[in-house]
Amino acid sequence: MRELSNSMANDTALWSAFKAGSKVAFEEIYRREIQGLIVYGKKICYDQDTVQDAIQDLFIELWNSKSRLSETDNIRFYLLRSLRNKLSKKLPSPTEIDFIEAEPSIEFQILSNETEEERTKYLKEALSKLTKRQQEAINLRYYHELSNEEVASIMGLNYQSACKLIYSGLKFLKENSSLFLLIIGVL
Amino acid sequence: MNTEYSGQKVIDFLQKDSFTKWASSTPSFEYEQWELYFRENPGFQTEMVAARRFILEIKNAQSLDKDLENQIWGNINNRTFKPISFFRSAAFRVAASIILLLSLLSYGYIDNRKKNEKFAFRNEKNKIENSTGKINRLELHDGTIIDLLPESKISYPDNYNLTERIVYLEGEAFFDVSKNPNKPFYVISNNMVTKVLGTSFLVSAKKGSSENSVSVKTGKVEVLAAEDYERSWFSKETKEKILLEPNQKAVFSISDNSLSKTLVEVPVQVTRQTKEPVRLNFDNTSADEVLKRLSRAFNIEINYNSESFKNCLLTVDLENEGLYASLDIICKTLNANYRIVETHVIIEGKGCKF
Numbered sequence: 001m002r003e004l005s006n007s008m009a010n011d012t013a014l015w016s017a018f019k020a021g022s023k024v025a026f027e028e029i030y031r032r033e034i035q036g037l038i039v040y041g042k043k044i045c046y047d048q049d050t051v052q053d054a055i056q057d058l059f060i061e062l063w064n065s066k067s068r069l070s071e072t073d074n075i076r077f078y079l080l081r082s083l084r085n086k087l088s089k090k091l092p093s094p095t096e097i098d099f100i101e102a103e104p105s106i107e108f109q110i111l112s113n114e115t116e117e118e119r120t121k122y123l124k125e126a127l128s129k130l131t132k133r134q135q136e137a138i139n140l141r142y143y144h145e146l147s148n149e150e151v152a153s154i155m156g157l158n159y160q161s162a163c164k165l166i167y168s169g170l171k172f173l174k175e176n177s178s179l180f181l182l183i184i185g186v187l
Numbered sequence: 188m189n190t191e192y193s194g195q196k197v198i199d200f201l202q203k204d205s206f207t208k209w210a211s212s213t214p215s216f217e218y219e220q221w222e223l224y225f226r227e228n229p230g231f232q233t234e235m236v237a238a239r240r241f242i243l244e245i246k247n248a249q250s251l252d253k254d255l256e257n258q259i260w261g262n263i264n265n266r267t268f269k270p271i272s273f274f275r276s277a278a279f280r281v282a283a284s285i286i287l288l289l290s291l292l293s294y295g296y297i298d299n300r301k302k303n304e305k306f307a308f309r310n311e312k313n314k315i316e317n318s319t320g321k322i323n324r325l326e327l328h329d330g331t332i333i334d335l336l337p338e339s340k341i342s343y344p345d346n347y348n349l350t351e352r353i354v355y356l357e358g359e360a361f362f363d364v365s366k367n368p369n370k371p372f373y374v375i376s377n378n379m380v381t382k383v384l385g386t387s388f389l390v391s392a393k394k395g396s397s398e399n400s401v402s403v404k405t406g407k408v409e410v411l412a413a414e415d416y417e418r419s420w421f422s423k424e425t426k427e428k429i430l431l432e433p434n435q436k437a438v439f440s441i442s443d444n445s446l447s448k449t450l451v452e453v454p455v456q457v458t459r460q461t462k463e464p465v466r467l468n469f470d471n472t473s474a475d476e477v478l479k480r481l482s483r484a485f486n487i488e489i490n491y492n493s494e495s496f497k498n499c500l501l502t503v504d505l506e507n508e509g510l511y512a513s514l515d516i517i518c519k520t521l522n523a524n525y526r527i528v529e530t531h532v533i534i535e536g537k538g539c540k541f
Contacts, residue, residue, distance in 0.1 A: 017417065024417050030263070034256045040248045052255065056262050063267045124248050142245045145211055147204040163202065170198045 005154050012073050026063060033079050036144055040080055043139055044132075047089050054086040077146060081154045126173055134169035140168055193234060200231075200238040210239035211246070290315035299385045313347075316340040317358075327352075339393075357394055363387040365387040376400075376449075379439040379446075380416040384407040388431075389438065402432045405460075410437040412444050433457040433486050434510075435530050450487065450530055454510040457486045466512070469504040474499035474521060480532070481517075485510045495538025496521070496528040 017025035034055070055101035058079070061068070072078045127135055132154070140151045152162035200206050205217035225235055315335065317323040323335040329348045335341060339358020348370060354362075355375040363373045364383050374381040376392030379399045386406020392399040401410050411428040429437045429446050430537065434454040439446050457466045465484040469477050474496040482489040487510065499521055505513045514525045514532065523536025 022417060024414050027260075028418070030260060031256075034259065035249075035251050038252055038255060056259055056266075059259075059263045060266050063263075094376045100538055111362060119244065120248050123244050123445075127248070138245070140475075142201075142207055143249060145207050145213055148202075165196070167202060174194045174198060 010114075011067055011075050012071070012139055015072050015075055019069055021066065026066075029075060029079075030059060034075065037079060037083055039143065040139065041083055043089065044084065045090075050087070050090055052081060053139055054090060058082055058086055074150070075155070076144060077150050080140065080144060080146070084154055098133045130169050130172060134172070137162060137165045194386050196231065196234040197238045199240070200235055201241065203215065206238065207242060210242040249334060304431075313345070314340065314342040328372075329367065332363040334361040334363075336360060356390055356392055359391045359393065361387070361389045361404075375413065378413040378441055378444070380411050380413050382411075383407075397441055398443065400436055401431060401439075402436040403433050404455065405457065406435055409445060410439070412439065412446060447488055448530055450527055454487060455483045456484045456485055467508075468504050470506070471500050472502075473497055474501055474517065474539075477503075477505075477517065481505070481510070481513055490531055490533065491534035491536075492538065494536075495536075499539035 013027060014025050018029055038051065038060075041055060042048065045051050045054075062082075072105050102171055104106060127138070128137065133150045140154060141148070146154070148163050148166065149159055149167070151157075152159045155162060155165075157165070193264045205215050206221065208215035209221035226231060228235075230418070238330050245405060278460045281432070300365050314325070315325060317335040317337055317339050322337070325333045325335060325341075327333065327343075327347065329352065331352070333341060333354070334370055336359040339360055341357075341360060342355045343353060350366075351370050352364075352372040354372070354374050356374050361380075362372075362374065362383075364386055374383075374390050376390055377394075377396075377399050379401075379402050381388070381390055383406065387404040387410055388406075388408050389402040389404070390399070391401075401408060408431045409428050410431060415427055423467065426448065431437055431448070434451050434457065436449050436451045437446055438449060443469055444510060456465070456467075465480050467484055475493045478489050478491060480494065501517065503516060503520070505516070514534075518521075518525050518534065518536070521536050521538070523538075524530055527533075
């Protein structure tokens with residue numbers, strides 16, 4: 001529990017230090033969150049330059065407006081949401097293809113002696129068969145460790161829609177790819 | 188182990204908010220609950236492990252891009268921190284945020300509402316500037332005495348002495364801090380933090396100077412770069428600090444943010460004011476004993492070959508001499524040389540043989 005209160009307090013303290021103008025805190029925030037932001041940015045936008053520009057602008061604006069920012073105890077959520085807002089402004093219509101349903105016809109061969117590399121490859125393939133919104137939600141939920149509510153808020157959905165989106169993604173993986181079984185089957 | 192494996196149950200676990208954090212070993216309020224649940228439900232362990240594995244695989248599927256990270260940071264740096272007036276402004280900002288951080292810590296910054304209502308840090312500070320040509324003596328209400336040198340200024344927040352004592356200095360001041368182990372005393376000066384419990388020392392942090400320094404007269408003092416001090420509030424990285432004893436001095440280089448340790452310009456006898464002062468009046472005393480006592484009187488390590496100096500006898504009164512004058516006299520008599528390395532004195536010479 002001590003570790004927990006430290007890490008929770010850390011986010012608040014780190015943010016306060018940054019808001020007070022600490023460059024050290026600013027870099028700490030950057031180093032902690034940048035890889036997640038790159039991953040997320042690339043997930044919702046295929047053009048790397050656009051993602052890079054958006055992340056750069058995000059941090060520069062953050063620094064320039066630090067004294068006006070509100071308090072937060074979840075820096076990651078704050079940054080992910082800001083990045084999404086930025087990218088959706090830059091892209092003409094990012095949600096156009098979001099609702100195209102994936103075709104449930106993928107079968108992967110189950111091999112009993114999969115290497116980790118192969119498993120990762122299969123997972124990537126399986127995930128790529130999900131709709132873009134399912135992918136985004138599942139990534140936010142499991143890679144970035146956000147809650148259902150935070151996923152909903154970032155994606156501009158209500159709570160139930162976000163839960164449904166994640167559920168449908170998981171269900172699709174379970175029913176249509178033996179990978180899901182593979183990951184768990186060889187226990 | 189359960190052989191009937193339920194995919195639906197795996198999905199059930201995956202849908203729970205706090206399960207992700209447990210699976211990723213990220214601390215959360217529900218972490219202990221999940222640990223307990225795992226232990227107490229052997230029937231679901233297969234599904235829990237499977238769900239955990241799914242999450243770890245998702246994380247695994249993402250590759251890190253260190254190059255892009257550094258490239259973006261470089262661009263951000265170029266566009267946010269101007270290289271020319273950087274140090275001055277950064278120094279100001281760092282100092283300001285340390286004061287804020289200290290007050291946040293002591294008031295329990297976990298509960299934001301509490302902090303804002305009852306214990307919000309107040310920006311108004313008490314400020315004293317010495318524009319006279321003489322030393323200005325101030326006494327703070329905790330009994331701490333500050334001799335503020337000309338063209339120097341100090342400020343301190345209104346909550347000084349509430350839980351800790353923070354003074355912000357530009358220029359030079361000699362501090363005689365009243366002892367209070369429960370309320371550490373901090374001097375924040377141009378990127379350098381000096382922490383004490385009760386002692387006397389001189390801090391020199393002149394505006395525009397490339398170096399700051401802290402010289403200790405009595406007691407012990409801790410000095411560290413403001414950046415390291417600040418980092419310690421949100422990072423577990425150990426901070427590089429220097430512990431100073433009387434007659435020692437820390438020099439802080441602003442340009443490369445580094446600290447080094449040396450002796451003060453004029454070391455004083457530290458046992459003078461104590462109940463058992465070390466006597467420095469010698470009559471036919473072995474040089475070995477003379478140096479030992481000199482070392483104790485000034486609290487300075489003196490390195491020499493005690494075998495070769497044991498047989499040298501000295502008759503000399505060093506009671507009212509400074510350290511360097513004493514060393515000069517001794518070395519001249521013994522036909523030896525001394526030099527200072529960091530905070531040590533090293534004496535080299537052939538000694539005396541019978």
